[in-house]
Amino acid sequence: MKIFDAIAAMFTGWQASSRPEISNVSYSDAVMDAFGVSAAGTTVSATSAMRVSAVAACVAKISGAIVSMPIHEYSMDGGEIPAILPRSDLWYLLNEQPSPQFTAASMWEGASMSQLLRGDAFGLIKWRANGRPREILPLPWGCVSPIRTIAGGVRYYVNMPSHGISTWFEPSDILHFPGMGFDDTIMRSMSVIQFGARNAIGNALAMDEYSGKFFENGAHPSMILQSTGKMSPSQIADLQQAFARKYAGLRNAHAVPLVLTEGLTANQMNISAEDCQLLDARRFQVLDVARAFGVPGFMINESTGATSWGSGIESIGRAFVQYTLQTWLKKIEQELNRKLYPRNTGRFLEFHREALYEGDIGAQGAFYRLALGGPGAGDAFMTLNEVRRRQRLPPVDGGNELYRAPRDQPQPAPKGVE
Known part of the structure; x- marks a missing residue:
């Protein structure tokens, strides 16, 4: 028995010594990126990112601005100036109720959030027999799988058991709103998180956890x-x-x-949050996150730095539309127009960007005075009834005439021309 015990002990020792020890394992950048791990060691996903107040504020500002703008349908009618069309079934789908389960505001907010946080947003178009859209059903990001076909085309597999959908769809049936850096090979885009905010958000999450532990210990760490x-x-x-x-x-x-x-x-040990530079670091992370989303810090209540975006609601609104929203609006508009108007019908859809500038009453008054023309302002380019229609007021008699300044009076020089 002693011999067998000795042999067993030797075997056990050999087995233990031959077993490889795993320590200080390191993974490639590709693996860490696939799992959404930031440089701070925190996992950044669409869900965890929204726990950072700066991310939630930036997403709310961009998606809220898109929700605030109505979508109008225009027609060229053979002319050079597009004319706005009366409200139709399509207008109702895009501005009021795209599907019986959703309002238009919910659909556009969800689409914008999906673009920003996940990279792509999807919607299913259900058609009528006459070729007009009957319903637009928002699709969750994880339920849609775009696949490249052998012939070079694209098909979308939608698996949404809650609506009884589990089948393939042609591109003409799917609205695909891309995010940043669209990859034609995998038919997916990058989110703002993947593109430039992962480390900033990861650092913010790490600092949130650290500050929580800091104060959990009664603000006396040692x-x-x-x-x-x-x-x-x-x-x-x-x-x-x-x-x-x-x-x-x-x-x-x-x-x-x-x-x-x-x-x-x-x-x-007198260590305060200021001594640890925790507060300054948290302020920097707010601006770093805002920079990645293209939102000025002061719009998410970060007022430690100066802004060069101008002053007043009109200046802020125009700069925000021009430098941040324009890219996202164009992606939505182009996808809507190429899917809902597959042929060149002379019609198109466009967000009414002017809706974001209507908060400054003084600026509106100055604009309308210039539009109506008059002494010192020159010829008008809007009629009185056009102005009243914008202000939701009924027309008045004689309000459809454009003002023309007398020709014998000197006309004001265009702005910026001496």
Whole structure:
């Protein structure tokens, strides 16, 4: 038996020594990127990113602005100036109720959030027998799989059991709103998180967790207990645990006085959030996230820095539309026009961007005075009834005439021309 025991011991020792030890495992950047791991070691996903207040504010600003703009249908009618068309069934789908389960505001908000946080947004067009759209059903990002065919085309597989849908669709039936850097090979786009905000959001999540731990300990991260005599390791561990149970955490902060015996003295390490540069770092991360989304800091209540976007609601609105929203609006408009008007019918859809500028009453008044013309303003380019229609007011008699300045009066020079 002793011989067998010796052999078994030798075998066990050989097996243990031959077993590889795994330590300090490192993964490639591609693997870390696939799992959404930031440089701070935190996993950044569409869900976790929205826990960062700066991300939630930027997404709310962009998606909210898109929701605020109506979509109008225009027709060229053989002329050079597009004419706005009366409200139709298509207008109702895009502005009021695209599907019985959704409002238009919910659909556009969801589409914008999906573009920003996931990279792509999708919608299913259900057609009438006459070729006009009957319904537009928003599709969750994870339910749609675009696939390249052997012939070079594209098909979309939609798996949404909640609506009884699990089948393939042709591109003409799917609205595909891309995000950033559309990849024609995989038919997917990158989100703002993937494109430039992953590390910024990861750092913000890490700092949120750190600050939570900082204040969880009663904002006293370290306390030195000094003894006049020597203590064994078990005594040190027991003292640490007893002190933590008694005084650590916000619930125990300043609850009972600290009493030390047996020659123990306590010395607090004065480390504050300012000393750790935590507050400055958090301010920087807010601006870093806003920079990635293209939203000025002051629009998400970060007012530590100056802005060069101008002053007043009109200037802010125009700059925000021009530098941030324009790209997202164009992607939506082009997809709507190429899918809903597959042939060149002279009609097109467009967001009414002017809706974002209507908050500044003074600017509106100055614009309308210039539009109506008059002494010192020259010829009009809008009639009184056109102005009243914009303000939701009924027309008046004689309000369809354009003002023309008398020809014998000198006309004002165009702005910027001496």
